Amino acid sequence: MAKSPKTLALGSALRAARQDKNITLRDFAGQLGIDFGMLSRWENGLRIPKPENVAQILTSLGVVGEQYKGIMTLVRDTAADHWTATSSLEIEQLTAAFRSAEKNSALITSVCPLLIPGLLQIPEYVRAIMVSGTCLTDAEVEERVAARIARQDVLVRPIPAGYTVLLGEAALRQQVGGPAVHLKQLRHLLKMGGRANIDLRVVTFEESWHSMLDGAFHMFTGDTIETTVVIESREMQTWLHRPEHVNRHRRAVRDALDIALSRADSMHFVAGLAHRMEQRFGHLAEVDP
Structure with a gap:
């Protein structure tokens, strides 16, 4: 049976809780009176422990x-x-698993009809979203901005995804954060889109109905996880x-790629938008590239 994301998240949470106490797997198995191999399989998401075991x-x-309470929520419906996460506690657990999958992925695909994806957002863009769409304190906003930007290391590490x-x-x-932030964001897309590991493709308004209009989603593939999909709302x-x-969702990606501009034309399209903004808002021309 394929390892479910929830099972992997549960195993990861159990392993982290044990490691926080600086107890080795073998010593802890002996302390619990549980087979060492079984405890290892639980922590690696290869087997599902019973609620009483957790x-x-x-x-x-x-x-x-x-x-x-948070770890116990992961015990339910693991298979x-x-x-689906709806409560704040469940969303926190799923978000943690999302970040883990993102970090451990060799291939990532993001389908984003309305917003720039988190892996390509600049701090000002993130901040504008956090300030407008949440009730966070200034300190909480800055903490989340830093956390999102830190996730982008997956694209620039020595062996990037x-x-x-x-x-x-x-x-x-969409000018999230206003014209100056928008222009800086477009320039950042041009910079990141020039990396060999990033294939940035644009689907224009000229297309009729297409699969991207169903909403945003992300697909992850890696050595430690089978291909999975996360849908956000x-x-x-x-x-x-x-x-x-x-x-x-793979078919939806293929369908979108069939109608998207080529990589070169997509970069030209983004560059054109940035150039027109510079012409329209001359005072923004000095925004840091």
Whole structure:
């Protein structure tokens, strides 16, 4: 059976809780009276522990409060066809798993009809979203901006992930943060789009209905995870891992690539938007590239 994202998240949370106490896997297995190999399989998402096993592990490690509650939410429906998070606690757990999958992926695909994806956002763009769309304090905003920018290391590390991003024209025209931020964001896309591991493709308004109009999603493939899909919306996030579900999104990506501008034409399109902004707002010409 394929390892579900929720099972992997549960295993990762159990391993982190044990490591926080500086206890080796073998010593902890002996302490619990559990087979060493079974505990290892639980932590690696290869087997699903029973709720009472998870409770025993957390109690032995002294995990209490919100951390205990958060890990126990991962025990339910671990083998389900999908993982949908709606509560703030569930979304926090899924987001942590999302970041882990992103970090460990060899190939990432983002389909973004309306907004620039997080891996290509500049700090000012992130900040504008956080300030306008949330009720966070200034300190919380800056913490989240820093966390999102740190995630972008996956694209520039010594062995970077391959990244295909399909952008709707609306994402390139929406002036999140105002004209100055927008121009800086366009310039950043041109810079990142020039990297060998990034294939930035634009789908223009000239196209009729297409699969991207169904909404944004991200696809991850790596050595430690099978290909999975995360769908984002304002009120919930859903993670799909069954092959039939993933394949439908693969087809959506292929369909979008069929109508998208070529890589070279996409870069030319973004450059044209930036140039027209510079002409329209002459005082923005000195914005840092």
